[in-house]
Amino acid sequence: MIARNPISGVGIGLRAEHYEYVKREKPTTPWFEVLIDNYLGHGGQIQQHLRDFSELYPLTFHGVGMSLGSCDPLNKNYLGLLKKAINTYQPALISDHLCWTGFQNEYVHDLLPMPYTEEAAQHVADRIIQAQDYLNTQILIENVSSYMQYRTSEMSEAEFVAYVCELADCHLLLDINNIYVSAFNHQFDAKEYLALMPENRIKEMHLAGYEEQGDYLLDTHGQTIHAPVWELYHEAIKRFGARPTLIEWDNDIPEFQVLQQEANKAEQILDRAQTHAA
Template sequence: MNASPPYLGFGLGLRTCYFEDIIQTQPDIDWLEIISENYFVDGGKPWHYLDQIKERYPIAMHGVSMSIGSTGEINFDYLSKLKRTIHRVDPKWISDHLCFSSLGDFNSHDLLPLPYTEEALAHLCERLRIVQDFLERPVILENVSSYLTYHQSQMTEWDFLCALHRQSGCQFLLDINNVYVSARNHGFDAMDYLNAIPKQAVAQVHLAGHSDFGSHIVDTHDQPVCDAVWQLFQCYAQSMPPVNTMIERDDNFPPFETLMAELNQARTLAPRSWRSNG
């Protein structure tokens, strides 16, 4: 299950505060990404608006609770809810995070990185196979920002992703901001990471903001995309075929026009070939 999603262009994360703006103004957005778990309910405000919005815009689904790297039992109750939502939304693709967040009854409510070992790689490949077989859809995995490393790790994060792609066919949602955050926190070169990932393994790109505390930075997704991340995206994009790219904002929401300005900046910085989705 490694079929690439279609190239749609430039999108935004769909958040409740922007429902009316999108319906009323029908802005120049190529696609929208929803948080999967927000639509596990049968009705209510989210579905009221999404049913209208998805008539005009293609939708992608992005989950935050799969915890695919956990060593606990796979949560088939969660997967059943996700599968029902997939059938109702009919998204262009689905994604979640390459991490673990829960173990048994414990939920950290955070996206925790895995140790980059051969054992973790085999474990992740097997769980990904089971999840994809159940959903009957490929799952794209996003790199998370990190603030710690494991003594047990046998390879770099990017080597781990490359090995996962080779062994499973898994494609990735590359969050450029998360790469930058981890590079700053751990002292590696962000371009070394990005250039190591096979081009055919990249299905989507996220651009977002963070909070800089000097000695470390935290992936908060509540700030504008900073100049350093824009520069990283522009440099990376020059060597890439067109990749679905979106602005992600999860808190401290600006006026919709401000978010659209960021989206248009992404369009401007990307190669010309990216700006045609036809």
């Protein structure tokens, strides 16, 4: 498997609303994450933006298109386009989600959780292995936020995530906001969840804002990061040490400087952890 160039510090999720600003101002952001599905198989200006940013910054690729938990066959066309983009742009990290997004050629474009069973773990791990073999690189899988639980689950979500990483020998993108949202929605202890994560497999963390919806939290990526998520992030960095961390924002996207302020906050937490470790 191909080793990829390392990144560090706090990156920002690149969105079309900020293309012009980033190209013009060239902020000191150490790296950007691109939602790679938005670029695959498209041409014209869309491809040109990707070319431009790849020349300015280290990039990571984040997708939803592998649908790693689905019972449909892996989409070879999608994987082929992804492989071509990886070979062209050499991203520092490639990630997708521990979920499924559709079945029998119907797609929900949402991150549907798996039942936490032995059968599901073996199924998704086998597909991660196939994807890694095809792409010739290890990938990161991200824990998703969820709003439903299956009766058939045989283990906790945290146990499932750790088990799948082990079975597939893949890396983990630990989304701190998703842990908090799911912990609130399903009434489990987020810190106990952290304690079960495989430290050596965590290669990146995500931070984002949620939205309160009465008796549950919705992972909208449309607000600043909430205090309990910062607290959990601090706990995660204390436990695992500094990891490349991403600020995500997808709805009601504000000016780039707002994301930079969030990145600065995360950077301070990373710096404190590194000072403490030294």
